Amino acid sequence: MxxxxxxxxxxxxxxxxxxxxxxxxxxxxxxxxxxxxxxxxxxxxxxxxxxxxxxxxxxxxxxxxxxxxxxxxxxxxxxxxxxxxxxxLDAVPVVRERLVEAGFRRGDALVLAAAGSSDARSLATARRAAEMLGASAVGYVATAAPRIADVVAEVKARGRRVAVASWLLAPGVFHGSLVECGADVVSAPVGxxxxxxxxxxxxxxxxxxxxxxxx
The missing domain is CATH 3.40.50.1400 (Rossmann fold)
Structure with a gap:
């Protein structure tokens, strides 16, 4: 087959x-x-x-x-x-590896960035991925709230260095917007x-x- x-x-x-x-x-x-x-x-x-x-x-x-x-x-x-x-969720180990490649350090505040969806199950999967990675919050590029830039700004206001884990498969417009979200570290897509x-x-x-x- x-x-x-x-x-x-x-x-x-x-x-x-x-x-x-x-x-x-x-x-x-x-x-x-x-x-x-x-x-x-x-x-x-x-x-x-x-x-x-x-x-x-x-x-x-x-x-x-x-x-x-x-x-x-x-x-x-x-x-x-x-x-x-x-x-x-089989992609979670790859996201973890991409974070290390991007310069994630122990002690960084970790936030997961997902594309966003109107589908509740898709959002639940993003939250589960965040839990598996040890991320403290989830932000979205589009469709869902809160937006990733707002989440990053809130965490940075507490004086933390912020790393964003990209819950995205490939480079494109969505990942490009993450580069401008204000985080100290943004991982590459799963790829x-x-x-x-x-x-x-x-x-x-x-x-x-x-x-x-x-x-």
Whole structure:
């Protein structure tokens, strides 16, 4: 069964490059076709790529609207297609590593920055990621409140050095806004990382095994 990696989609070429880099990391671990599709913005969409039995793995940090509604709607009623859970909290160890790379120091006040969503489950995932990282607060770039710049300003007013953990998959407009949020340290996005590939491959094999057992 082929593996379809479903990304959000972005017009930023850096973000598109990250999608391809993640796919390349996955390809070296599996002996099946690995295709890239997008839930929004770019083509090919998931509908165009899912043309037979396959496992669709959403490369999203939470099960928001695109994961729960858009991707299943694009797939429709097709036999032999399985959609796994998103990357989600499996990205937390990578975020921790990105923080260290950015210069995070013990004693820094840690704040998680997420894109924001109108989906309660997506916001709950961001809060859980913050707990796992030991962050004291969560701020959002868009859609949800409080905004990350306000959270950073509040924490800095207490005389603390502030580090922002980027709960974002790839560079783009959202991550660019974090650079201007006033924090002392801002980590890079999750990006293409071996641990991301490992998580996606694991989801693929678990889903494929379930299909074979129930076939």
């Amino acid at each position: 082929k593996l379809v990696l479903a990304f959000h989609g972005t017009r930023d070429p850096r973000g598109v490059a990250v999608c391809e880099e993640i796919a390349d990391l996955v390809r070296v671990q599996v002996n099946v076709p690995v295709l890239v599709a997008f839930a929004d913005v770019l083509q090919p969409d998931v509908r165009a790529v899912v043309d037979g039995p396959c496992v669709v793995v959403p490369v999203f940090l939470a099960a928001g609207y695109h994961v729960r509604v858009d991707i299943p709607a694009q797939i429709g009623v097709r036999s032999g297609v399985v959609v796994t859970s998103p990357l989600g 293409a990382h071996p641990l991301v590939a490992d998580a996606l491959v694991r989801k693929y094999y678990e889903a494929r095994a379930l299909v074979l057992r129930t076939a």
